[in-house]
Amino acid sequence: MTVQEFHALEVKEDRFWLYRRKLGDFWRLYRRSRLGVIGLIIVLSFVIVAVAAPWIAPFEPFYFAGDPLMKPSSTFPFGTDQVGRDIFSRVIYGTRVSLLIGLIASAMTIGLGSAIGLVSGYLGGWVDNGLMRITDLFIILPALPLMLIMASILGKGIMNIIIVITVVGWTSTARMVRSQTMSLKERPFIEASRAIGSTDLHTIARHIVPNVFPLVFANGMIAIVDAILSEAGLSFLGFGDPSSPSWGMVLHYADAAGSTVNGYWWYIVPPGICIMLLVMGFAFISYSTDQILNPRLRRR
Amino acid sequence: MMQQEALLCVENLSVWFPARRGATGILTREEQWVRAVDSVSFSVRKGEVMCLAGESGSGKTTTARAILALTAAKFGSVKFAGRDVLSLSKTELRKLRCEMQIIFQDPYESIDPRMSISEILAEPLEVNKVTRSRKEKEARVWNALEDVRLLPPQEFARRFPHELSGGQRQRVAIARGLVLQPKLLVADEPVSMLDASIRVQILNLLLDLRKEYDLTFLYITHDLAQARYIGNDIVIMYLGKVMESGPVEDVVAKPVHPYTRALVSNVPVPDPTLKRDKIAVKGETPSALDIPPGCRFHPRCPYAEEICRTKEPALLEVGDNQYSACHFNDRWTA
């Protein structure tokens, strides 16, 4: 017989995450994690900044507000860049771009990766083989050089950056979702779904997707982190869109102005810290949701 | 005695899986097969309970899956209500599924934990577009819950699987099997994972449902005691082949095949005063990759002789509707 004797209680708690309607319960558990709450606060703060940018920022991001490369002062809390634009305002507006690219790129990465993973894992056979060989191809290609080449071919522009990040990043989600799908496929309730006469599509949509979702969600947070960092890196290297400056682009211009050599710390530090904080925020959220959705972690 | 017509007729059913070849296998292009089910034949009359019994590795579960076309069969035919299941197209097969349903062994894993009970029971109706209105669907769901004695049905319909005990979940699984009003119910070890005091509840429920709805059952189990309690006929399988078949009382009381005799003598009985001689059988069931030649049971059979090692015995009649596949059937029929 199964060891329900004491796992009876554990099982009840384990199944908690399956209350898909009880967001209240989810929030209750989430609240308990200090890191999770901090992460949420950080991310929400950035979101508020991004939305309220036009009202918070003292200047327009492209407005030549003062003399070039001025140190921080009361008018310019982060000083000015090499053409006299207020860095503080540029960082605030940069929040929009970084956040937007991060969210959209990760959503597309997860979307594409999950779709391929689901189909591959569920159908198996030659479909699986074919898709996996294609995936392997993309894994082999070195990420950074590929990004640079694609960026230089496609040119600058937010959409292009998003495309680049997606193309490079979807493979890990695909493999993960595929392996989860393959293991789910063996579980009796999937076979039961076939036995009652469901089409494959119905089984995937109704049974596999909801059960893969927690994994995808946790992975999604990491994908956001990756996307933000990738974008920052690409922009820093000069492939960003000058018309919508993200933090990475600010860093790019900072480097172009020789900030590291000449010690213009006010130019480098703020965007750097923002990137770090935002990434940290998402990482904390990911950590706590993972703890909730994966009950085995919770006990430790 | 009126011969009732067979609802299910399985003939020479074989399910073979390709075995993974080692490095040398790829070079020699040898095809190795795991012959999980090999030429199994039996028929089930309408309204009867047929037990497919055997130990692990016997192929009983695979046979049931093949009958429902959940697993692909290599050879053979499965005739359900006169139609050949294995030759149907995907769409025709999906339509047929309404008439043959299955109850799985694990009450914790066979129902989707993320769905409510009413959703679980409504799904078969939705998938097959059986009901026309929400009310009709709801009524069918409640009826099914009443049938399995989960009362009040409205209360249970709202709950989620983890809120129910093992026995209750298995009732939900049975309700799901009933909601499409099938003719045949395949039950794969439905009570093996339940507590002893719940088992008989479920077995009695199945018997009641059979009477009420004139159902036919294909009951898979490794437990001969269960088979005896619920079954009319039994097929004893070993390593993918039928060793003995016949009415369950006869096979259990007067087994002919050495394997059946060993099984029956080894099944423990809850009576400390009953002293029995147990037939000792050496070894364990081999893997289906290494099927012994001749009679599959010969390496373990205490009575094996030369012919058993080379020639496979045929399933021959040894009693009133009782069949046994042993070269020395006459030795055992007193």
Next chain:
Amino acid sequence: MHEGIARAVENVSFTLKKGEMLGLAGESGCGKTTTALSVMRLLPPGGKILNGEIIVDNEDLVKKTDREMRDIRWKKISMVFQGAMNALNPVIRVGEQVAESIVEKEKVSKGEALKRARLLFELVGLDSSRVTNYPHEFSGGMRQRVMIAMALACNPSIVIADEPVTALDVIVQTRILELLKELQRKLSLSVVMITHDLSVIAETCDRVAIMYAGRIVELGNVVDVYKNSRHPYTEALITAFPSIAGKKRRFDSIPGDPPDLTSPPSGCRFHPRCPMQQDTCRTLDPEYLKIGPDHYVACHHSEKVETT
């Protein structure tokens, strides 16, 4: 979702005589495994022994420190855990796994331990040359013999076997049970056999304790308990057990489900499912009474229980 304290085992008392096999029977959640783990002091985090004594060789195990228990575990009392045969480390040879416990406990060299492992294999009916095999090379029954060998590694006087044959085919089951009885005789072992399968207990045990919802409801000689049951649960359980012997007939099952241990029923824990329940049963916990030379029962109406 419930949170709270599960009273997994309450007021359980029994003795194990030297050289006897005691069966601990009951359904899932009745507390049999918890009782065994308590004896071994191996309760999972969150589990606590609130009170009581566990006396082995005149020493109370409840009062022992962790260090002291480490000396007792495996040397005086060992356990064959449920499903352990499937938990063998797949990448280490079985001989080494058996030897590991010997090296740990008896502080001998690995070579010496491996020698002893070979002897243990012989003892449990395995070919001693197979100590160099890996777990996947053994069948289920043989792996269980390995687990038994492991349990006997340090010559314990008591072995607790938790569902030792549940996962095995019936023919193999007989051989493992025969092995246990043989070892019991040869080594004067005292064995506690935990299982939900009443037929296994009937055929192997000398005495049996029937547990329900954390309590022992009946205890005694196996013939008395089975043939002259004095507790309604025992009676119902034995009657409602499909068997291949006896007349084929339909019998009634016990209604309801086993209780939730975080909020067990008041009074007698079995009363909601008991055909004989009365007011006293709902309010008063029945006392554990001796009703025969070796027969104990916890029921208000034990005299009225009729055996079929």
